[in-house]
Amino acid sequence: MTTPTEFMAAAPTGLNGNTPWAARYASELRQVVNEHARGSARNLQVHLGPSEIGSPCDRQVVGKLAGIPVTNHVVDPWASVVGTAVHAWLADAFAADNKRHGLRWVPEQRVVPHPDHPGTADLYDAVEQAVVDHKCLGESSMAKIRPPGDPPQRYVIQLLLYGKGYRLLGLPVARVAIAAYPRTSHTLDGLYVWERAARDDDDALIEEIFELTRQRKLLANEVRNGRPLLTVPATPSDDECFFCPFYRPQSAHDNGPGCPGNRR
Numbered sequence: 001m002t003t004p005t006e007f008m009a010a011a012p013t014g015l016n017g018n019t020p021w022a023a024r025y026a027s028e029l030r031q032v033v034n035e036h037a038r039g040s041a042r043n044l045q046v047h048l049g050p051s052e053i054g055s056p057c058d059r060q061v062v063g064k065l066a067g068i069p070v071t072n073h074v075v076d077p078w079a080s081v082v083g084t085a086v087h088a089w090l091a092d093a094f095a096a097d098n099k100r101h102g103l104r105w106v107p108e109q110r111v112v113p114h115p116d117h118p119g120t121a122d123l124y125d126a127v128e129q130a131v132v133d134h135k136c137l138g139e140s141s142m143a144k145i146r147p148p149g150d151p152p153q154r155y156v157i158q159l160l161l162y163g164k165g166y167r168l169l170g171l172p173v174a175r176v177a178i179a180a181y182p183r184t185s186h187t188l189d190g191l192y193v194w195e196r197a198a199r200d201d202d203d204a205l206i207e208e209i210f211e212l213t214r215q216r217k218l219l220a221n222e223v224r225n226g227r228p229l230l231t232v233p234a235t236p237s238d239d240e241c242f243f244c245p246f247y248r249p250q251s252a253h254d255n256g257p258g259c260p261g262n263r264r
């Protein structure tokens with residue numbers, strides 16, 4: 001007869017540990033991280049911040065505004081956990097730089113470009129009059145920002161909204177910038193900055209976004225009153241679908257909840 005110890009010893013170790021105990025323990029640790037990540041304040045926020053209203057996909061924003069339940073259970077939260085931790089570290093780093101060299105940086109500032117859509121901007125540089133957003137990116141996302149690519153529309157709109165928020169606080173904004181930090185590299189050699197100088201038509205662009213958001217709120221009311229989310233126009237893209245809360249490729253075949261996105 002096999003004892004429990006012999007049974008455990010015979011179990012496959014898998015890829016996550018050198019013994020059955022270690023593999024099981026890895027799975028327990030992972031569960032704690034995942035549960036905390038899913039329940040984090042960022043994931044539970046109900047209002048849509050500047051990072052969300054700039055999505056080019058009506059269906060995604062309408063679904064969020066309407067409070068449709070999440071159907072995307074594919075995305076592993078680890079990249080977002082690393083990004084959140086790096087953001088906290090960078091905020092400390094720039095605050096400490098103020099103490100060493102005099103006031104220059106405003107890290108983690110609440111800004112309100114629109115009363116319904118406040119957010120927390122990563123960094124303001126008073127010397128360069130620049131609004132800076134930290135992005136902690138994997139190699140494929142980094143490649144999209146480097147030439148000949150351009151940052152996703154959502155990033156640019158987010159920055160313009162932060163810029164408006166800072167201007168409403170009385171701070172001049174000469175440019176906005178993305179500081180893209182390499183998430184998987186062991187050095188900062190790959191740090192890449194994309195910038196855009198302030199333009200005369202920035203405010204008109206921002207008003208267009210607010211008008212689009214107003215229309216999306218009307219659609220969200222219809223969805224709350226029973227209109228199927230899938231009847232809302234969608235703009236599937238590689239940038240948006242994988243991280244979209246409503247992405248569920250199987251819905252293309254099983255008529256279940258969710259949006260098939262770019263996997264039609």
Ligand code: SF4
Nearest residue numbers: 057236241244259261
């Ligand atoms: S999965 Fe893609 S197409 Fe569908 S709502 Fe999300 S972003 Fe839009």
